[in-house]
Amino acid sequence: MTHHVSLTDLERRAAIKPPALAELSDNLVFGVGDPDANLMLVGEAPGEDEDLSGEPFVGRAGQLLDKILESVGLARDAVYITNIVKFRPPGNRNPKPEEVKASEAVLLEQIQLIKPQIIAPLGNVPTQWFLNSKLGITQTHGRWHEWHGLRVFPLFHPAYLLRNASRERGAPKWLMWNDMKTLKAELDALPAKDQMVHIDTAEQGGLF
Numbered sequence: 001m002t003h004h005v006s007l008t009d010l011e012r013r014a015a016i017k018p019p020a021l022a023e024l025s026d027n028l029v030f031g032v033g034d035p036d037a038n039l040m041l042v043g044e045a046p047g048e049d050e051d052l053s054g055e056p057f058v059g060r061a062g063q064l065l066d067k068i069l070e071s072v073g074l075a076r077d078a079v080y081i082t083n084i085v086k087f088r089p090p091g092n093r094n095p096k097p098e099e100v101k102a103s104e105a106v107l108l109e110q111i112q113l114i115k116p117q118i119i120a121p122l123g124n125v126p127t128q129w130f131l132n133s134k135l136g137i138t139q140t141h142g143r144w145h146e147w148h149g150l151r152v153f154p155l156f157h158p159a160y161l162l163r164n165a166s167r168e169r170g171a172p173k174w175l176m177w178n179d180m181k182t183l184k185a186e187l188d189a190l191p192a193k194d195q196m197v198h199i200d201t202a203e204q205g206g207l208f
Helices: 007-014 048-053 060-071 097-114 124-131 158-163 172-188
Strands: 039-043 080-083 118-121 145-147 150-152
Touching: 007 097, 039 097, 039 124, 048 060, 060 158, 060 172, 080 097, 118 124, 118 172, 124 145, 158 172
Parallel strands: 039 080, 039 118, 118 150
Antiparallel strands: 145 150
């Protein structure tokens, strides 16, 4: 099926909040980066800095994410960065299951428009959604998974790394560095992009 909707059209549509997102901020944080990126990074929801700027991952966690990408030679504008939930939850709480559910359609459309070859969910919420699993990120990071024909490679959320600053062997930052080297090697070896992404939305969900 050919998609005639553009990212700009989708962003305009995404700004209309469904009732399930009524508790969240009114400021849309849609996504940023290369609309033809091979790698898509997906967090859970915007924080205060993102809510104010309208751009995902611009606060302290976002600045660390930029450094993480740069450490393996990836520029921020060479990937696509978004969140499952596009509006900030009050107090930066985790999005509720019904808020994630109400945000799925926009994310699925983003994926079909960008056609990434690899998706890296950041932290527990997006990883559990993509893997349809309740396993935590400490058990799932740095391992390859398949999702509707796309490769999924969970990573620690940068905010988690800020809370766990040790760089010693086996610490989250050390693990993240190794995960990023694995991810970059796979990115460098990717074949040409397939212009079709098939997502059976009837199969998505069910975790909650």
